[in-house]
Amino acid sequence: MKPPNADRHGAEGxxxxxxxxxxxxxxxxxxxxxxxxxxxxxxxxxSRMNHLGPDxxxxxxxxxxxxxxxxLVGSNAADRASAVIYTYDPAGGCFDPNSRVxxxxxxxxxxxxxxRATGMGATSLARRARVLSYEEQGLSFHPLKYxxxxxxxxxxxxxxxxxxxxxxxxxxxxxxxxxxxxLLLLDTFVHLAAVAIYNTRQFEGMNRALQRKVDALERLQxxxxxxxxxxxxxxTLREILNTALNLTGAExxxxxxxxxxxxxxxxxxxxGADPDRRRESLPPxxxxxxxxxxxxxxxxxxxxxxxxxxxxxIYRPMGEQRGEPRSELAVPLLGSGRGLEGVLNxxxxxxxxxxxxxxxxxxxxxxxxxxxLQEARLLNVIEEVSEHMANxxxxxxxALLLERACHLLNASQAAAWELEQGDPPELxxxxxxxxxxxxxxxxxxGSLLGRxxxxxxxxxxxxxxxxxRLGRRDLAQRMGWDVALIxxxxxxxxxxxxxxxxxxxxxxxxxxxxxxxxxxxxxxAAVALQLGEALDQAKLAEERQxxxxxxxxxxxxxANLLHRVNNLIGTIxxxxxxxxxxxxxxxxxxxxxxxxxxxEAGARGAMEVARETVTYLRPVRLQATRLAEAYASxxxxxxxxxxxxxxxxxxxxxxxxxAGAEALRLIFDNLLGNACDALGDLRGTVAVSxxxxxxxxxxxxxxxxxSVADDGPGVPLELRDRIFEPNFSTKHSxxxxxxxxxxxxxxxxxxxxxxxxxxxxxxxxxxxxxxPGCTFVFRLPLAAKEDQ
Numbered sequence: 001m002k003p004p005n006a007d008r009h010g011a012e013g014x015x016x017x018x019x020x021x022x023x024x025x026x027x028x029x030x031x032x033x034x035x036x037x038x039x040x041x042x043x044x045x046x047s048r049m050n051h052l053g054p055d056x057x058x059x060x061x062x063x064x065x066x067x068x069x070x071x072l073v074g075s076n077a078a079d080r081a082s083a084v085i086y087t088y089d090p091a092g093g094c095f096d097p098n099s100r101v102x103x104x105x106x107x108x109x110x111x112x113x114x115x116r117a118t119g120m121g122a123t124s125l126a127r128r129a130r131v132l133s134y135e136e137q138g139l140s141f142h143p144l145k146y147x148x149x150x151x152x153x154x155x156x157x158x159x160x161x162x163x164x165x166x167x168x169x170x171x172x173x174x175x176x177x178x179x180x181x182x183l184l185l186l187d188t189f190v191h192l193a194a195v196a197i198y199n200t201r202q203f204e205g206m207n208r209a210l211q212r213k214v215d216a217l218e219r220l221q222x223x224x225x226x227x228x229x230x231x232x233x234x235x236t237l238r239e240i241l242n243t244a245l246n247l248t249g250a251e252x253x254x255x256x257x258x259x260x261x262x263x264x265x266x267x268x269x270x271x272g273a274d275p276d277r278r279r280e281s282l283p284p285x286x287x288x289x290x291x292x293x294x295x296x297x298x299x300x301x302x303x304x305x306x307x308x309x310x311x312x313x314i315y316r317p318m319g320e321q322r323g324e325p326r327s328e329l330a331v332p333l334l335g336s337g338r339g340l341e342g343v344l345n346x347x348x349x350x351x352x353x354x355x356x357x358x359x360x361x362x363x364x365x366x367x368x369x370x371x372x373l374q375e376a377r378l379l380n381v382i383e384e385v386s387e388h389m390a391n392x393x394x395x396x397x398x399a400l401l402l403e404r405a406c407h408l409l410n411a412s413q414a415a416a417w418e419l420e421q422g423d424p425p426e427l428x429x430x431x432x433x434x435x436x437x438x439x440x441x442x443x444x445x446g447s448l449l450g451r452x453x454x455x456x457x458x459x460x461x462x463x464x465x466x467x468x469r470l471g472r473r474d475l476a477q478r479m480g481w482d483v484a485l486i487x488x489x490x491x492x493x494x495x496x497x498x499x500x501x502x503x504x505x506x507x508x509x510x511x512x513x514x515x516x517x518x519x520x521x522x523x524x525a526a527v528a529l530q531l532g533e534a535l536d537q538a539k540l541a542e543e544r545q546x547x548x549x550x551x552x553x554x555x556x557x558x559a560n561l562l563h564r565v566n567n568l569i570g571t572i573x574x575x576x577x578x579x580x581x582x583x584x585x586x587x588x589x590x591x592x593x594x595x596x597x598x599x600e601a602g603a604r605g606a607m608e609v610a611r612e613t614v615t616y617l618r619p620v621r622l623q624a625t626r627l628a629e630a631y632a633s634x635x636x637x638x639x640x641x642x643x644x645x646x647x648x649x650x651x652x653x654x655x656x657x658x659a660g661a662e663a664l665r666l667i668f669d670n671l672l673g674n675a676c677d678a679l680g681d682l683r684g685t686v687a688v689s690x691x692x693x694x695x696x697x698x699x700x701x702x703x704x705x706x707s708v709a710d711d712g713p714g715v716p717l718e719l720r721d722r723i724f725e726p727n728f729s730t731k732h733s734x735x736x737x738x739x740x741x742x743x744x745x746x747x748x749x750x751x752x753x754x755x756x757x758x759x760x761x762x763x764x765x766x767x768x769x770x771x772p773g774c775t776f777v778f779r780l781p782l783a784a785k786e787d788q
Contacts, residue, residue, distance in 0.1 A: 482506030
């Protein structure tokens with residue numbers, strides 16, 4: 001029975017594109033090509049091949065090629081045309097035996113017909129041309145094919161860009177030659193087939209690579225969850241190392257962490273080797289190890305064969321291992337500014353075990369380890385700073401923060417700048433680490449530091465030499481600065497207090513982690529300064545309370561004492577006068593008259609001293625008082641030596657303060673007198689200045705600050721901590737009580753104020769211009785507006 005459309009189709013219903021003629025018995029030939037049908041098959045095949053995409057498997061593409069090939073030659077049922085494709089493996093230099101795809105073989109496909117080294121497939125690839133079985137004298141059929149009844153065969157090399165991707169076999173069960181038109185069609189078709197195989201392979205390769213990346217990403221995410229669940233750094237590093245071994249298929253691995261104090265790589269974790277090596281340390285400059293090489297060069301090392309030079313000369317085994325390592329992969333842990341944090345390495349007993357993907361995975365894990373290290377070190381610093389706040393001064397805490405900032409950010413210098421309100425506002429150097437020159441001041445407006453203060457946001461510069469916001473380019477050049485990162489010091493309400501800056505040689509870029517880290521340290525520095533001021537104010541409040549209570553008691557005692565002294569001593573002058581009036585003869589005796597006059601004068605002097613002393617002890621009557629008036633009153637009656645000049649600025653513009661008028665005059669009298677005495681015979685100036693500033697803890701509260709400065713020899717360092725003690729004095733006078741600055745501090749505390757001895761100006765470039773001088777700074781609260 002004929003199949004449907006037998007007039008136009010041959011066996012299996014394929015389109016008939018050739019008509020058959022017989023040229024000799026048993027040797028039919030083909031002629032009369034139906035070109036429209038043939039071209040239609042080619043167009044259809046080309047269209048389907050062009051639409052092969054990422055979702056098409058290589059087997060599907062090969063099946064399409066084989067099926068199309070037999071359609072181009074399968075015009076006669078007697079031919080029983082079939083097609084077989086084998087792909088070529090360029091890595092192995094041979095055909096892939098598992099890639100066989102066939103069409104037209106019927107219900108019993110041929111098996112075991114693997115391409116032979118001297119067969120048609122190998123010959124066609126070697127010639128880069130088709131091979132026809134009936135044209136080759138010394139080329140025999142594959143025995144299995146001949147046994148299956150195949151008598152004629154053509155083999156086409158499938159070449160893409162000149163590179164072999166496979167071979168296409170078209171076989172017939174009849175003994176005939178392929179017609180010229182058939183070969184022409186196949187010549188055209190195999191080019192399409194080769195490109196289709198090449199593209200499908202590329203898609204499959206990309207799909208496999210993508211799937212591997214997805215799998216690796218999923219495993220990394222799982223590892224990240226495991227790593228994040230670890231509570232301490234040692235467990236985290238050990239989990240990262242185990243993850244590295246699992247993802248790379250390695251058998252041995254180690255973690256070495258850089259100890260920045262000693263400059264050595266300390267063994268932090270070890271898997272697959274002798275655990276006694278845990279205590280081993282390795283300097284990062286050590287030349288006899290792969291780890292040392294990675295630490296020095298700060299680059300990954302992927303070693304296919306450890307027995308090959310130069311690695312064979314420098315490799316150091318981890319310890320007792322289950323097998324000899326043949327390949328190794330090591331990557332550096334790089335922190336801020338590519339600073340070395342450690343090295344992660346894995347080893348395998350297999351040659352060339354690690355590929356580029358394994359290196360990417362290990363670099364990713366090294367990044368996780370670096371983050372874990374940085375977080376752990378930041379937490380350690382925060383804990384250390386918190387402990388320091390309890391028993392150290394704010395300056396000591398800030399100094400510790402600056403040192404740790406340099407270590408964490410791999411910076412060379414760090415500095416804390418404090419805001420000084422003025423016209424214009426300035427930032428002065430509060431503390432520094434790394435050898436910055438002291439006494440450095442920077443204007444807020446237009447400067448790099450000022451930008452962080454004004455915006456209240458971190459600011460960085462990656463080119464200090466060309467940054468117009470940097471005022472001291474000479475300093476940056478001398479210190480070797482190329483880059484800077486600055487974070488503002490903000491108080492609890494967001495008010496800027498200053499800035500924390502780190503400086504480093506470049507080129508380098510600061511990461512988001514660097515910015516967050518410095519911001520965290522800046523916040524702790526601001527807290528330390530605020531806490532220090534709060535403790536100082538609490539201490540000052542306690543002192544004020546103690547002084548108030550003491551003077552309240554002393555006031556009662558002194559009033560009673562003055563009353564009794566007045567009763568006992570105050571009658572002496574009266575009795576002396578009564579005695580001389582009743583005994584005039586006593587006045588005629590010069591000796592007696594002199595002694596009576598001395599007694600009367602002594603008694604009056606004792607009363608005057610007693611009244612003056614009690615004046616100091618009486619309660620201070622607080623009221624709105626103008627500093628300019630109190631200063632002018634004292635300056636008018638002050639006996640200045642000819643070598644001393646007195647200068648005042650800014651006092652007339654100051655608002656009234658809360659103080660006692662007499663107490664304020666005594667304060668100025670004492671400070672100005674001390675300044676004149678300090679100058680002695682030296683020619684100099686006593687400068688008095690004032691300004692209004694906000695409270696750092698309570699921005700809504702304001703103070704009046706007055707500075708009294710001289711350019712004399714200053715206060716010796718060993719005496720600076722004693723000058724406000726009640727029994728301390730460098731001079732003694734019969735006209736003074738000898739309490740000196742203790743009285744000044746006490747009066748100010750009773751008025752709600754305070755006084756400090758300012759630090760002397762620091763030397764510039766190691767030299768000091770003139771004498772250090774001495775500056776006392778006292779503060780008093782502003783009077784309420786209704787009292788002004």
